[in-house]
Amino acid sequence: MSTTESPANGIGPVESAPVYGVDNPAPLIEAPRRRTKKTPRSTRGNFEMAAWLFMRLSGVVLVVLVLGHLLIQLVLDGGVSKIGFAFVAGRWASPFWQVWDLLMLWLAMLHGANGLRTVINDYAERATSRLWLKGLLYTATVFTILLGSLVIFTFDPNIR
Amino acid sequence: MPAGTLYRGREGMWSWVAHRVTGVLIFFFLFVHVLDTALVRVSPEDYDKVVATYKTPVVALLEYGLVAAILFHALNGLRVIAVDFWSKGPRYQKQMLWTVVGVWVLLMLGAIYPVLGHAARVLFGS
Numbered sequence: 562m563s564t565t566e567s568p569a570n571g572i573g574p575v576e577s578a579p580v581y582g583v584d585n586p587a588p589l590i591e592a593p594r595r596r597t598k599k600t601p602r603s604t605r606g607n608f609e610m611a612a613w614l615f616m617r618l619s620g621v622v623l624v625v626l627v628l629g630h631l632l633i634q635l636v637l638d639g640g641v642s643k644i645g646f647a648f649v650a651g652r653w654a655s656p657f658w659q660v661w662d663l664l665m666l667w668l669a670m671l672h673g674a675n676g677l678r679t680v681i682n683d684y685a686e687r688a689t690s691r692l693w694l695k696g697l698l699y700t701a702t703v704f705t706i707l708l709g710s711l712v713i714f715t716f717d718p719n720i721r
Numbered sequence: 722m723p724a725g726t727l728y729r730g731r732e733g734m735w736s737w738v739a740h741r742v743t744g745v746l747i748f749f750f751l752f753v754h755v756l757d758t759a760l761v762r763v764s765p766e767d768y769d770k771v772v773a774t775y776k777t778p779v780v781a782l783l784e785y786g787l788v789a790a791i792l793f794h795a796l797n798g799l800r801v802i803a804v805d806f807w808s809k810g811p812r813y814q815k816q817m818l819w820t821v822v823g824v825w826v827l828l829m830l831g832a833i834y835p836v837l838g839h840a841a842r843v844l845f846g847s
Contacts, residue, residue, distance in 0.1 A: 617805065620798045627791060635784065636835040644772050646765035649758075666755065673748030680745060701752065709755045712762050720764060 612675050619668045626665040650718035659713055666709040674702040732818045740797050743790040750787055781840035788832050789825075796821040 581587040635641055652658045677698055685691040760768040774780060800817045804810040810817075 617802050620802065624795045624799065628795060631788060631791065635788065636832070640835050640839055641781070641784065642776055642839045644775070645769050646761060649761050649768070669751055670755075673744070673751055676741075676744045677748055680741065705752055705755045708759055712755075712759045716761060720762070 616672060616675060619672045623668055623672060626661060630665060653716050663710060663713050667706060670702055670706045674698060732815045736797055736818050740794060743794040746790050747794060776839065778840035778844050781837055785836045788836055789829055792825055792828050796825055
């Protein structure tokens with residue numbers, strides 16, 4: 562590249578006279594995101610901030626709910642060997658454990674779904690793959706939350 | 722490698738990688754776990770049959786791995802919150818990571834007997 566470009570292409574040699582002047586005005590470049598009359602006052606919502614905050618708030622609650630769940634299911638009273646239909650029926654007889662499990666289901670599923678949404682946004686580079694992966698993710702998430710809630714609400718200890 | 726990402730190495734990056742990997746693993750387990758628990762609406766026998774496989778030594782080892790993933794994700798998640806909300810959090814992020822790793826090692830040692838004891842009794846007799 563030479564250092565003697567003519568002023569016409571807009572690139573002048575360093576430390577020389579200004580390329581543009583009164584007789585040769587610089588071309589007007591439109592702002593990349595120009596506000597027009599149709600532009601809403603805020604061009605972005607607060608969804609990503611809300612999602613960020615939700616991850617932290619639900620995370621703190623989940624630490625208590627999930628570690629308590631692991632302690633009960635895997636450590637106390639013989640660990641995993643005690644778990645069976647009778648054990649589930651005994652715990653869900655109490656509204657306290659129903660609410661515990663329901664809250665844990667909803668928070669963990671939404672926390673995990675938002676985490677995977679972030680992962681998809683980071684690694685799926687094509688718009689169509691992002692669309693399909695997120696569609697699959699949201700379908701599976703809604704299905705699992707509804708199924709789990711239905712099981713907790715309609716649980717019948719005398720099913721037989 | 723996706724464009725526009727910046728991998729800087731060391732504690733910050735590797736804890737982020739581990740947080741991501743453990744999070745995805747836990748989420749996939751959660752789907753399976755809700756489905757197996759849903760069997761209580763089918764019949765007590767079907768539920769007990771599936772839970773019986775959870776008591777085998779191989780799955781007990783997987784459960785130990787699940788506990789490892791959950792404990793790291795929980796402890797490092799608290800560290801992330803401290804980095805975001807505590808004014809001195811970013812300055813002490815490395816020290817906090819090594820605290821997380823230390824507490825994690827202690828809890829994993831403590832979980833050996835409760836989680837793997839049953840499998841050891843099945844394998845080697847009580």
